[in-house]
Amino acid sequence: MAQTPLSMKPTGWFQVAWSAEIAVGDVHTMKYFGQEMVAWRTTSGRIVVFDAYCEHLGAHLGHGGHVEGEILVCPFHGWEWNTEGRNVCVPYEKHPNKGRRIRSYPALERNAAVWIWYDVDGRAPYFDVPDIFGDFSDDKTADDYYPPVPAATLFRPGLEIHPQYIMENGVDFAHFKFVHKTPFMPEFTRHDFSGPVSYVDFTIAFDEGATLENATSGVESINAGLGCSVTKSWGMIDNRTMPAVTPVDEHTSDVRFTVWIGRKPGEDGPEITEYGKMMAGFVIEQFEADIEIWAHQRYSDPPALSRKEFTGFKALREWAVQFYPDGGPSGVDPDRQPASGAVLPADADGEYVRIRRTELDRLRSLAGQ
Numbered sequence: 145m146a147q148t149p150l151s152m153k154p155t156g157w158f159q160v161a162w163s164a165e166i167a168v169g170d171v172h173t174m175k176y177f178g179q180e181m182v183a184w185r186t187t188s189g190r191i192v193v194f195d196a197y198c199e200h201l202g203a204h205l206g207h208g209g210h211v212e213g214e215i216l217v218c219p220f221h222g223w224e225w226n227t228e229g230r231n232v233c234v235p236y237e238k239h240p241n242k243g244r245r246i247r248s249y250p251a252l253e254r255n256a257a258v259w260i261w262y263d264v265d266g267r268a269p270y271f272d273v274p275d276i277f278g279d280f281s282d283d284k285t286a287d288d289y290y291p292p293v294p295a296a297t298l299f300r301p302g303l304e305i306h307p308q309y310i311m312e313n314g315v316d317f318a319h320f321k322f323v324h325k326t327p328f329m330p331e332f333t334r335h336d337f338s339g340p341v342s343y344v345d346f347t348i349a350f351d352e353g354a355t356l357e358n359a360t361s362g363v364e365s366i367n368a369g370l371g372c373s374v375t376k377s378w379g380m381i382d383n384r385t386m387p388a389v390t391p392v393d394e395h396t397s398d399v400r401f402t403v404w405i406g407r408k409p410g411e412d413g414p415e416i417t418e419y420g421k422m423m424a425g426f427v428i429e430q431f432e433a434d435i436e437i438w439a440h441q442r443y444s445d446p447p448a449l450s451r452k453e454f455t456g457f458k459a460l461r462e463w464a465v466q467f468y469p470d471g472g473p474s475g476v477d478p479d480r481q482p483a484s485g486a487v488l489p490a491d492a493d494g495e496y497v498r499i500r501r502t503e504l505d506r507l508r509s510l511a512g513q
Contacts, residue, residue: 156369
């Protein structure tokens with residue numbers, strides 16, 4: 145993939161693990177947004193995410209650090225850190241070091257996954273991770289589906305993919321016929337980009353011979369920022385999916401995909417059945433076809449859109465701007481539309497310049513004087 149001009153540090157919720165990967169007492173190492181991190185689970189079951197290094201002398205807490213109750217203990221000198229990242233004990237001193245704090249990230253568990261809130265300016269979360277069952281307009285619960293983890297999941301680490309690609313995929317009606325081999329191009333029935341959580345619904349079918357006119361199936365999707373999306377299919381194989389793309393550094397992301405398949409009547413066991421695995425495999429194959437495109441894609445800005453494509457892509461890219469630092473990095477060309485959130489090249493050598501929206505507005509004002 146060509147280096148994306150989009151910032152790899154957008155604001156929002158991002159999946160960093162599946163819940164089952166972090167048991168009570170575990171200290172899980174990971175790297176996201178260019179930061180070494182640890183996720184650990186307290187004795188009470190709470191998930192906590194920190195920057196990885198002890199504020200004392202910089203020991204990595206993921207290599208030998210251990211959990212004691214609601215405390216993470218450094219392996220180097222035994223300094224103890226609570227769930228807020230504050231030092232609560234220096235074992236060879238009478239008092240803790242109250243002046244130092246490890247950066248902690250808002251973290252929650254939902255849809256069998258661990259999510260962290262990331263914002264370069266440290267703002268608190270202002271929207272939530274959607275519930276893949278509770279936020280759709282039906283009465284189904286997790287009990288109506290086979291447990292997806294680990295058999296109905298996909299994990300592809302370190303791919304050169306940006307989170308915005310997956311969101312743009314949702315409004316790209318034309319790709320379904322060519323990438324997913326659908327018998328017709330879907331028709332969108334809802335585009336709602338009025339807030340940080342967007343909604344995109346469309347009619348689609350995979351059966352040979354189906355037409356748009358007689359289609360009785362479709363997909364509903366809820367997109368919370370650029371890192372979190374959940375979908376529900378209707379009129380076809382009963383499935384719900386959760387794709388998630390989380391930036392690792394300035395070039396790569398980890399891609400996760402979770403599939404819930406509706407149980408057959410009378411099946412209520414604790415494990416997914418062979419039928420469930422087979423159906424999930426079909427859904428995962430479709431997602432893998434998208435990954436093959438994204439992993440080698442160049443971000444086009446402005447894109448050469450057809451008339452029918454314009455409305456959806458324009459709405460999506462204008463919506464996406466809000467998740468980039470200070471309203472989205474814009475180019476140095478004051479006449480260039482900033483709707484994509486792209487960082488434009490400053491010169492022919494391909495170096496990129498980030499300019500804050502407030503600075504750009506000031507420059508435009510001066511240029512008009």
